[in-house]
Amino acid sequence: MPTTEKESLLDPVHLNRMNDLSLLARVVVEGAMPGVHRSLKQGRGNEFFQYRSYEPGEDIKVVDWKVFAKRDELVAKTFQEDTNFTVFIVLDASASMGYKSQRGACSKLKYASMLAACFAYLASRQGDQVGLFGYGDETQQWIRPATGSGHLQRVIAGISSLNAQGTSQHERAWDQLASVLPGRSMVVFLSDFLEAEDTLVERLRFSLSSHYESLCLQVLDPDELDLPKEEALRFSEMEGVREISTSPSAIRSDYQKNMNSFIDRLKNNMSLISAEFESFQSDQDLGHALRRFLRVRNRLK
Amino acid sequence: MIEFGQPAALWAGLAIGLPIFAHMAYQTVTRKHAFPSLRFIQPASIPRTGRKSPSDILLLLLRILLFLFITLLLADPYWQDPRASSSFDQRNQTMIAIDVSPSMVGWNGLPEAKMRAQERLGYAGSEFGLVSFGADVLQKLKIGTDPKIIAEAIEGLEHDWRKGNAQVFLDRLPELFSEGALSRKIVIISDFQNSDWQAAYRDLASEGIDFELLQVGAGEEIGGRSGNQGIVEAKAVPVGADNIRVWVVVRNWDDAPQDLELSLSAGGEIREKQDLKLNPLGSAQAQFILPAGDFSKALVRLESNDNYALDNERSVWLKAPPPRRFGFWIGNENQEDTPQERDFLETAVLSAGDSGWNRWEVSQDIADAKRMGDASSDLELLFALGVGDWFDQEALASNLKSFLEGGGVCLMTPSVPFSASISSINKSDLLDFSFSKIAGAASRSSEVFRIAALSQDSPLSQLFSGTSARDLYLTSFQRFGVLKNIKDTLKVPLRDREGHALAVIREYESGGRLVFLPFRVSPSWTDLPLRNSFLPLLMELVKKGRMEATSRAWPILEPGDAWTGVQVFRAERPGTFRFEDQWIEVVPSLAESSPEVSTSVEIGLALGGKNEARGQSTATSESSIENQHSLWLWFAIATSILLFVEMIWCRPKLKMPGEEDKQNA
Numbered sequence: 001m002p003t004t005e006k007e008s009l010l011d012p013v014h015l016n017r018m019n020d021l022s023l024l025a026r027v028v029v030e031g032a033m034p035g036v037h038r039s040l041k042q043g044r045g046n047e048f049f050q051y052r053s054y055e056p057g058e059d060i061k062v063v064d065w066k067v068f069a070k071r072d073e074l075v076a077k078t079f080q081e082d083t084n085f086t087v088f089i090v091l092d093a094s095a096s097m098g099y100k101s102q103r104g105a106c107s108k109l110k111y112a113s114m115l116a117a118c119f120a121y122l123a124s125r126q127g128d129q130v131g132l133f134g135y136g137d138e139t140q141q142w143i144r145p146a147t148g149s150g151h152l153q154r155v156i157a158g159i160s161s162l163n164a165q166g167t168s169q170h171e172r173a174w175d176q177l178a179s180v181l182p183g184r185s186m187v188v189f190l191s192d193f194l195e196a197e198d199t200l201v202e203r204l205r206f207s208l209s210s211h212y213e214s215l216c217l218q219v220l221d222p223d224e225l226d227l228p229k230e231e232a233l234r235f236s237e238m239e240g241v242r243e244i245s246t247s248p249s250a251i252r253s254d255y256q257k258n259m260n261s262f263i264d265r266l267k268n269n270m271s272l273i274s275a276e277f278e279s280f281q282s283d284q285d286l287g288h289a290l291r292r293f294l295r296v297r298n299r300l301k
Numbered sequence: 302m303i304e305f306g307q308p309a310a311l312w313a314g315l316a317i318g319l320p321i322f323a324h325m326a327y328q329t330v331t332r333k334h335a336f337p338s339l340r341f342i343q344p345a346s347i348p349r350t351g352r353k354s355p356s357d358i359l360l361l362l363l364r365i366l367l368f369l370f371i372t373l374l375l376a377d378p379y380w381q382d383p384r385a386s387s388s389f390d391q392r393n394q395t396m397i398a399i400d401v402s403p404s405m406v407g408w409n410g411l412p413e414a415k416m417r418a419q420e421r422l423g424y425a426g427s428e429f430g431l432v433s434f435g436a437d438v439l440q441k442l443k444i445g446t447d448p449k450i451i452a453e454a455i456e457g458l459e460h461d462w463r464k465g466n467a468q469v470f471l472d473r474l475p476e477l478f479s480e481g482a483l484s485r486k487i488v489i490i491s492d493f494q495n496s497d498w499q500a501a502y503r504d505l506a507s508e509g510i511d512f513e514l515l516q517v518g519a520g521e522e523i524g525g526r527s528g529n530q531g532i533v534e535a536k537a538v539p540v541g542a543d544n545i546r547v548w549v550v551v552r553n554w555d556d557a558p559q560d561l562e563l564s565l566s567a568g569g570e571i572r573e574k575q576d577l578k579l580n581p582l583g584s585a586q587a588q589f590i591l592p593a594g595d596f597s598k599a600l601v602r603l604e605s606n607d608n609y610a611l612d613n614e615r616s617v618w619l620k621a622p623p624p625r626r627f628g629f630w631i632g633n634e635n636q637e638d639t640p641q642e643r644d645f646l647e648t649a650v651l652s653a654g655d656s657g658w659n660r661w662e663v664s665q666d667i668a669d670a671k672r673m674g675d676a677s678s679d680l681e682l683l684f685a686l687g688v689g690d691w692f693d694q695e696a697l698a699s700n701l702k703s704f705l706e707g708g709g710v711c712l713m714t715p716s717v718p719f720s721a722s723i724s725s726i727n728k729s730d731l732l733d734f735s736f737s738k739i740a741g742a743a744s745r746s747s748e749v750f751r752i753a754a755l756s757q758d759s760p761l762s763q764l765f766s767g768t769s770a771r772d773l774y775l776t777s778f779q780r781f782g783v784l785k786n787i788k789d790t791l792k793v794p795l796r797d798r799e800g801h802a803l804a805v806i807r808e809y810e811s812g813g814r815l816v817f818l819p820f821r822v823s824p825s826w827t828d829l830p831l832r833n834s835f836l837p838l839l840m841e842l843v844k845k846g847r848m849e850a851t852s853r854a855w856p857i858l859e860p861g862d863a864w865t866g867v868q869v870f871r872a873e874r875p876g877t878f879r880f881e882d883q884w885i886e887v888v889p890s891l892a893e894s895s896p897e898v899s900t901s902v903e904i905g906l907a908l909g910g911k912n913e914a915r916g917q918s919t920a921t922s923e924s925s926i927e928n929q930h931s932l933w934l935w936f937a938i939a940t941s942i943l944l945f946v947e948m949i950w951c952r953p954k955l956k957m958p959g960e961e962d963k964q965n966a
Contacts, residue, residue, distance in 0.1 A: 096337035096338060097337075099336070192337060194338045224337060224338075227342075228334065230332075230334075232331045232347040233331055233332055234332065235336045235342050236333055236335050236336065237335075237336065237338065237339045238337050238338075239337070239338075242339050243333075244343075244344050245347065246342060246343065246347070247345045247346070250345040250346075251342065251345050254341075258340075258341040259341055262340075262341070
């Protein structure tokens with residue numbers, strides 16, 4: 001089925017060619033998904049938004065007198081209103097996130113980074129504070145939540161600088177995150193959540209609070225769901241030293257069963273703590289994930 | 302064409318490479334695949350179809366080529382000019398040389414040699430030939446002969462009777478090999494008995510011939526061969542008119558005393574036995590008395606079980622030897638002194654012998670044959686009487702010279718005129734002196750000349766001593782030629798009281814002797830022939846200069862010797878033989894009885910200093926080496942290039958910054 005122009009803008013195959021995540025986020029949000037996000041709320045804030053004609057009866061405090069002096073025209077100066085809401089993006093940059101199969105459009109980390117950049121852009125456009133926490137076996141990026149276009153660029157630059165390396169230390173990272181979470185926050189987890197289904201419930205228990213929303217997006221490569229299409233392979237662990245020689249075709253059915261069971265268990269556990277969970281493949285377009293993000297974000301409005 | 306200096310490296314390379322290729326061929330090849338988690342991956346048996354076949358065929362071929370070149374490099378390749386190599390016989394040649402001299406019979410030498418030769422024949426990698434040697438190269442099977450034929454020839458080898466002479470064999474050694482052989486080797490199997498090998502020398506190493514010495518027969522250590530007893534001497538001499546004494550000498554080469562039995566057989570029966578006690582390394586004598594005339598020959602046997610049997614018996618003739626012959630050359634029978642002179646001399650010589658074992662016989666026919674130039678005739682004593690012009694005219698000087706050089710004895714007397722004799726003698730270059738005058742010829746006075754006292758070191762002084770000398774000194778000479786300028790090489794055994802020579806002798810190395818008397822043996826010149834001392838004086842003067850080994854008159858030969866009569870007799874094996882009118886004894890070579898041997902180390906030194914097989918650095922191969930061009934450098938360059946290409950091909954792929962493809966780390 002031929003894809004429309006807008007849908008192709010969400011295709012990770014195409015987006016992977018763009019190295020500038022800032023541009024990528026703008027293209028996705030502004031080009032491919034116009035209207036899906038809430039318009040900016042104008043009000044009294046710190047971030048200048050735009051000029052408009054002064055309407056009689058308005059508070060004269062909004063008049064920009066410098067412009068009146070130059071042009072002899074009353075012009076109202078509007079500011080973006082702060083929402084007092086924080087979107088915290090938690091990105092897993094362990095070695096396993098660097099996996100890319102022949103079927104995958106890009107590596108899992110790249111896919112997660114593209115999503116993270118779009119989330120940051122969306123949140124920033126809505127006046128939310130955006131924070132970033134990237135980790136592997138140690139913390140790679142830690143950017144405190146803030147607003148403003150400059151901050152957005154810092155966050156996107158932080159996302160771009162992540163490298164897939166080390167063994168994922170979910171427990172340590174989430175413990176560290178929970179201790180600094182501000183009130184009314186939305187925490188977006190982007191990870192493959194491998195080996196984490198049991199510890200997840202304890203670590204994300206803060207999601208039960210009405211002030212927090214957790215969105216857990218699992219990013220998997222298509223090969224991780226049904227193994228590579230080869231007769232014999234010697235698998236080596238990306239976050240370990242183990243090696244196993246096997247025939248993927250021979251173990252495929254068992255593997256798929258176990259993997260689906262793992263994803264189901266993750267989903268169940270997430271539901272126990274009222275966290276949103278969705279599993280994505282790295283060849284899926286970004287639209288579904290963005291809509292899922294906005295739906296959760298709007299729930300806390 | 303390409304050949305290899307170290308072909309074993311090819312086999313080594315194959316031996317190493319085959320298991321590697323087999324291992325790779327049957328190895329389960331799986332591609333390594335980095336994966337996020339192995340949590341749900343279980344090991345499973347990999348089907349045959351799942352084994353990975355080489356995907357990079359070119360790289361595989363490159364590596365095979367590289368391995369091949371490394372192997373060839375280690376094999377030291379070189380280019381052999383085919384034109385040059387076609388003219389050379391590229392084979393390893395081994396010549397087996399077996400000593401078959403008589404000493405090999407003893408100490409189990411020959412059977413052991415056959416066994417060692419058969420063992421050697423079983424070695425692979427060479428073509429074989431066979432040569433047996435003793436006094437000469439006896440049997441030869443050229444290189445490349447069928448080993449079965451060689452093996453049969455080895456089994457059929459028998460000892461030679463002639464004394465061995467290894468030098469003759471060594472002199473002919475190079476011709477036993479064909480030209481241009483890859484390597485030439487001689488395997489010498491011998492007992493290295495001293496008498497055969499002590500003078501042997503040839504630098505085989507410098508001639509490019511490898512050699513290997515296999516000593517057989519009682520081990521290598523000096524003195525290891527002992528236990529031999531043998532007859533070293535046996536001869537028959539008359540005892541009175543009726544009996545013959547057989548005299549035997551037995552020697553013991555053993556360190557221990559031996560009690561042996563010696564027997565004498567004649568007429569087909571054992572006539573007498575005697576017990577002998579032999580001291581360590583000593584000798585003993587025995588004698589047997591037989592009636593003369595009953596038997597013609599006898600066999601002496603030593604009853605011994607020693608290690609060398611060939612010298613344990615000896616055959617001897619019991620017959621009287623043929624008479625010794627003498628004759629005359631006379632050219633001036635018209636001179637009155639000549640017949641008298643001949644009569645005196647003939648009578649004297651005939652009376653010097655007896656009727657049996659020491660008999661003289663006039664053989665004028667043989668003397669005439671000698672005069673005609675027949676060198677083969679056997680004559681012991683020749684009288685040239687009244688040498689003068691006829692001697693020159695008949696050109697007898699060369700005949701006489703060959704007679705003297707053949708061991709004959711000649712007595713010359715002058716003619717009248719005396720100067721004609723001196724002239725003929727000087728022209729013939731037989732003697733070197735001059736003549737001044739005839740003493741006593743000028744006057745008819747009664748003056749006589751006497752013989753001066755003999756010097757003490759003269760042989761004649763031993764013969765004439767005491768009263769017997771008186772008769773000699775009373776001899777008077779009426780006339781004689783006064784000789785002067787006598788060369789120092791000539792002997793003067795007899796002088797007158799004034800010092801003038803009365804006899805001049807020239808001796809030859811062969812034992813021949815030329816005696817010149819400056820007077821005629823007749824009463825008109827001297828009363829010597831009428832005196833008792835004439836006979837001993839004459840026989841002493843004409844005695845051969847070289848003492849023979851035995852006093853017997855029949856020839857005693859060793860195998861390989863020859864005796865010349867009308868025809869030639871060649872001695873082949875011990876025994877007693879009748880040849881023409883001659884009795885001949887052939888006795889085993891005494892030298893072969895000696896147990897002394899040289900060590901293989903000593904022989905090795907005499908043959909060039911190295912007693913072991915060496916590589917192919919032979920002189921023969923040197924010529925072929927000149928046609929060899931090493932390819933080592935070219936192969937090294939090719940190997941380096943291949944290695945470089947392989948390294949470039951398999952270099953680690955550089956990862957571009959920002960590239961996120963972590964697969965296939």
